[in-house]
Amino acid sequence: MSVLTDLRIGETATLIALDLPDSVQNFLMHMGFVPDAQVTALRKAPAGDPTVYAIDGMEIALRRETAKSIRVRSNVEASTGAIDAELNKIAANSRAEQAEIHEFAGATR
């Protein structure tokens, strides 16, 4: 779980929620900032802020104060999460196999 400002340039994330005053939030949502939308950080302005984000095929510039109130789930994090889960499964399986082997060994002895 992170916010829009954590994105590196070129990185894409999935939008989770906006923690902004109602009117601003409503406005941004009509510009495409809705949950589950894919947001990509495109580039920073020459002075380092605001940052241009691509969402729904549009390019929208947001200052840091606004972007830091937009919660996103990094797509990279999500995929590493999946890999971790996969690895855990494999580890669990091998542990189970080990146990079986032990059991088998115990039974044959």
Add this chain to the structure above:
Amino acid sequence: MNVCCETPAFEAPQTPRSGGLSTVVLIGPPNSGKSTLFNRLTGLRQKVANYPGVTVEQRMGLMSGVGRDDLTLIDLPGVYSLTPYSEDARVSVNVLKGKMPGTPKPDAVLLVLDSLHLTRQLMLAAPVLALGLPTLILLNMSDLMESRGGKIDTLKLAKELGAPVAQISAVHGSGLDSVPLFLNQCALPPAAKKAELLLTLPVLGNAASTHRWAAQVSRRTGYKAPLSAENSRKLDSVLLHRVWGPLLFLAVVIGVFEVVFAIGQPLSDGFGDVLAKIGSVVRPVLPAGWLQSLVIDGAWKGISSVLVFLPQILLLFLFIGILEDSGYLARAALIADRVMRTTGLNGKAFIPLLSAYACAVPAIMATRTIENKRDRFATILVTPFMTCSARLPVYMLLIAAFIPPKTFLHGFLGLQTIVMLGLYLAGFVAAMTTAWLLKSSILKSSEAPFILELPQYRMPTIRSLAMRLVDRAKVFMRQAGTVILAVTLGLWLLAHIPPVPGPGGHYTAPELADSVIGKMGHFIEPAIAPLGFNWKVGIGLISSVLAREVMVSTMGTLYGADPETQTMHLQNALHTDMTLGGAVALMVFFAFAMQCTSTMAVVRRETNSWKWPAIQFAWMLTLAWLGAFAVNHVINAFFG
């Protein structure tokens, strides 16, 4: 501006009006091309450009572009939803719902959507369709859609939305036949219409639900978004580059001024010769005496001294037009945001401030896109510091007269350009400093979000650029024919009374210094003498409160009325009468002072009180006086 009042009283409508159709409204998200379409359908010239928020108030016109003079079309500021966020969007929603006093309730809706971003743009379709008015959905920018490989099934979309859908290109004028067809359909009695399909709409007002609905609709109708503008992104990687971006921005600004001087100056000089020729041709036609003096030395000298600058001003507007239509302005806003934020100004203030380079009046109206009232007022108060085109004649006259045409860097950078840039910079710095003072004192507010949609780059069309120039030339000529002519005639009169008895009992004009205007000038001279201004400049300062370019015509008339300088070119006449310090001080005075009644009137209208224009006038006059005083003394100390 109620254009519909000009309708002739008797007229045979081409189509039966049994449907009671009389008012049609254009609605759509910002920068979807509503005003371009409005201009096509009405044949009017509403301002258009490639950035969101160009239109800030409703505009009405008869639909003569499609042969329907009996119908009024209303153009509205763009909205993302019908829950308004800013002043300009509130106007749209009120008009659409028929709640705007003085504006007729619309009978039919033309919903303009940018087909390049249809999914998101469809979100507006839900609340608009829910209004229950006959609606035609126009998918604009279909030309770009095709060339970029996007796809849309209009038939399916029409079924899905229960409303007719047409693809158009407002810029090229294609697909517009659908509009009169739709309007004819609307005018038929309800029985003749096809049974309307029942429509499932999302929970209105809930953005997430609306977005889900829009996404479903676009998926079911097989919408394929065009390839995202690779070219725009490639351009941006240079134009918004950390190093190249700001450098290119600076190069563009310097380049524009260099061209305005290097190419514009000879053009203006040539035009000036033509105007002088006209004067000398007309002179012998008129009987010698007061009439000749009034028409040639008074009116014509005054007006032509301002008209001379038309070529240079048009050249500048050509560049502004290219920058606006291409979509570069929104990028410039991004580059400048850092400066704006330090002053506490709202990020959205940048676009009004930039458009103030043409004229402060539309710029002040453009502040309606700023939601926060304090932010909006702060922007309104600093806008007149930006160098508007009415200051240009004053600057150009004085620069041509006093600044030698030296060049540096192998001729790439002229001294005249540097002085001109310095004046633009002085205005900008004054605006930013004033903004900072206001935002850290009486207009303090919490920081407003900066949300700016970057439009894709578009090639400006010759048609649109030409229309801008024609319009600008018209405004300039109208100003010369009204305000400047009136002031010039008044000045000439005041310069010729009271008549003094001459030889042979004839009454003749007094010496300029003894005339009413001369006495007035001498009366205020003590207040402006420390700035290096003589009494003639003083008269110019007073008359130019009406409009800045009146300064130049006043000088033309006064030096034309004085026998000593009558035959001289205005530049030479000024040169004999002013010091370098006084001339530069005069330019600085004009950079800061609020010499414009139209601006004061619009500030009073937009802030709804005389308090703000009064504060603004006093503050700008103070800065102008102090700035001119300092510059006059510094320059005289170094070069005097």
